[in-house]
Amino acid sequence: MLTITHTHEAGTIIDGTAKGDGSAEILKANRWRWGRSIGAWFVPNSRDRLPQDHVITRTAAALEAAGFELAPLEIDRTSRSTAEVEAAKIARQADRVDALDAKADRKTANAETAWEKHERDVARLPEGGEPIKVGHHSEGRHRSAINKAHNSMRRSIDAHNDAEEAARRAEAAAATTDARYNSVTVANRIEKIGADIRRYERQIIADVYDSEKGYRPATDEQKAKRAAHYSPKLGELRDQLTYWEQVRADQIATGKATGYSRDTIAKGDAVKIRGHWVKVARVNAKTVSVETPYSWTDRAPYAEIQDHQPAAA
Incomplete structure (x- = not known):
């Protein structure tokens, strides 16, 4: 009997397979991989994440259609904190x-x-x-x-x-590990997580397409159903955002990262980016535009600014 399990810590794993029993072809077709260190097939990128239900159900259906006996799915949707x-x-x-x-x-x-x-x-x-x-x-x-x-x-x-x-x-x-906690990488990760949260929040309140009337506002019932569906993912993302924002705050406090923004940079200032000093042409919400020897300007995120000199200086 084959057993498919999922936990946040171990990811999605299947136990009970044997070499030459025909399960490998089915698992490969559904993008599972063999883990030599764990001695079992697993779903890539499933560790420390919520279960990929579509992969699990599709795989289970394919195995049962091929004559394999499956135990009831053991899916644990409990998430560990980002710190863990x-x-x-x-x-x-x-x-x-x-x-x-x-x-x-x-x-x-x-x-x-x-x-x-x-x-x-x-x-x-x-x-x-x-x-x-x-x-x-x-x-x-x-x-x-x-x-x-x-x-x-x-x-x-x-x-x-x-x-x-x-x-x-x-x-x-x-x-x-040092690369994962690089100050610029952390800042970019925060931006991405924030964008993902906003995308899910938009999906919750998005209009509904009606074949007769076109797009119409979603009802409260539809919004509530979507909110319940996306709640686990949003909870996970918000916890990640809190963790990485704290990491960045600590990096700024200890001098490992700079905390420049449009509030601290002005047009005409000099900024050091990737080891080179350049003049600020324009400040934007998330990036700074700098002059180049050519007819155009370059842009860089504020997190990449290594040093700053006001125009007056």
Whole structure:
């Protein structure tokens, strides 16, 4: 019997499948992936999110149509707070960094061992680059030594490349959390979450299309039904917005981020963006327009302003 479960922490997972039972083709067709570390199929990007009901029901229907027996769906719609989600992500990333560091160390040790083996093989070659004596009793031994040195060099190069790639992945993983909490990234995330909230709020009060009369205002009953439908998602988004706004406030308070806005920037001021000082041509609600050497201006979000000098200065 197959069991599909969903929790906010683990995401959407199916248990009970077996290799060669035919379930893999159905799950792949419905965009599930195999998780080697968890030993089960899962829905990508379902962890720390509300369940994707359309994917779950479609998959369940396809499995039942193929003759599989399914247990009742176990869907937990309880959401963890954004603070809990972020703490778990940071912990998982730290574990991943440790694992990749250990892998890089192993690969580096393998590369060193492979190089030492190559040096030993080279030492067995005749001194002075002596050519092969064709027909001599030493020909076979000489050719074998050359092949061993050649093969060990190839293995050494491959091991060195593997070690460099492992080190690169470990370094990239170590920077992931810092990149996620980059001040500009945080500001952009706040803007996106706010836009998503406003989009759902518009959908709740949106007009309804009538085939005879065209668009008409939604009734209170329709609005209430939509509000109930979008309530879980809106609750999740509002919690995320509160969390990231606090993160940004802390970054501004500690000097890790600037808090410039149209209230603090004026036309004619100089601002530093991406390491370059430019003159402000216009201040907008969310961006600042700056002069360029050409006939047009460039725009940048206020979060990208690194420093500021008033025009008077």
